[in-house]
Amino acid sequence: MSDYLMTQLVFLMKLIVAGICGAVIGYERKSHLKEAGIRTHMLVAIGSALIMIISKYGFGDISTIEGFSMDPSRIAAQIVTGIGFLGAGMIFVRKQTINGLTTAAGIWATAGIGMAIGTNLYFAGVTATILVFLVQAVLQREFKWxxxxxxxxxxxxxxxxxxxxxxxxxxxxxxxxxxxxxxxxxxxxxxxxxxxxxxxxxxxxxxxxxxxxxxxxxxxxxxxxxxx
Missing domain, CATH: 3.30.70.260 (ACT domain)
Known part of the structure; x- marks a missing residue:
């Protein structure tokens, strides 16, 4: 198998793993009838992973040009900025009640998970997925005890x-x-x-x-x- 094809399969695996992690978090939110569900979280995770792949591997053809320098983290940094607008759309304030704050935080965490997987940090991404799921599902009762x-x-x-x-x-x-x-x-x-x-x-x-x-x-x- 050629190196090119192997590389593309690795990219595909990253996107699939990111999508699965996003789906796990989205399923928990959807089961509690929250604003963002499976599709939203999957898209956030896949999109974040894709942007990280582009940031890390997308400029290989010009990075070898003499005198050319680039900062691959600049593209990735825009994920954090962009996800803020999406998270803000999840938050609703009605008088003294705030709804959607946990869902917005979950969207932000999902973006981080996608970024981790996009940079080969599979263990960190999967572990974060499990932790986010447990926080949102197990602690749903808001520490009433x-x-x-x-x-x-x-x-x-x-x-x-x-x-x-x-x-x-x-x-x-x-x-x-x-x-x-x-x-x-x-x-x-x-x-x-x-x-x-x-x-x-x-x-x-x-x-x-x-x-x-x-x-x-x-x-x-x-x-x-x-x-x-």
Whole structure:
């Protein structure tokens, strides 16, 4: 077998291995209904491996020219820059909730895995794939056993009126004090059609159910709607 054909087979193997590693990570994300799935992670890994191959082997015909110098790492460095735009598209911020951050980090790690495989670091790439998969799958419960507090949000829509707002606030503060919860933010703003929105952010321990607060307002005729 000619050296040229053998070299092409090695390149092909790199792309296949990178694609498999990306598929493993993408499968875990897809199984949790995340934004990026198998295809996205495969493409990131394969693309990163391909760029590394180009960076390392793509300029052999001109690298021997006298007086010519090049830095092969410059092309590879653009992967890190480019993957940032893709990762940013995975992150969504809604009020106090951030979604997609772990998926974006996984995309970034997948690019690194593809880069490693593209430069013959197979062991490092496969090991990183296993570690990323375990981090995303096994630690999916977000360390609940550590009882880490989180920020909870509740929005209450009531009929506009000073008495109504004060009544709801007093009831809420009494319940939160009873449950030993801290109020991070309390905001009341008038909306259209005579409705006031009360927006409350609470620091709550892991496992705390916001439905515990709903019983306070069930019989209050001034409340139009509650969002938890």
């Amino acid at each position: 550590l009882n880490i507090p989180s920020v909870k949000q509740i929005n209450i829509y009531i009929d506009t009126g000073a008495d109504s707002v004060n009544e709801v606030r007093e009831m809420l503060e009494a319940k939160l004090q009873e449950d030993k919860l801290d109020v991070i933010k309390f905001k009341a703003a008038k909306k259209e059609s005579g409705v006031t929105e009360i927006e409350v952010y609470i620091k709550a321990p892991a496992g705390y159910r916001m439905t515990n607060l709903l019983s306070l307002f069930i019989d209050n005729p001034n409340i139009r709607m509650i969002e938890v």
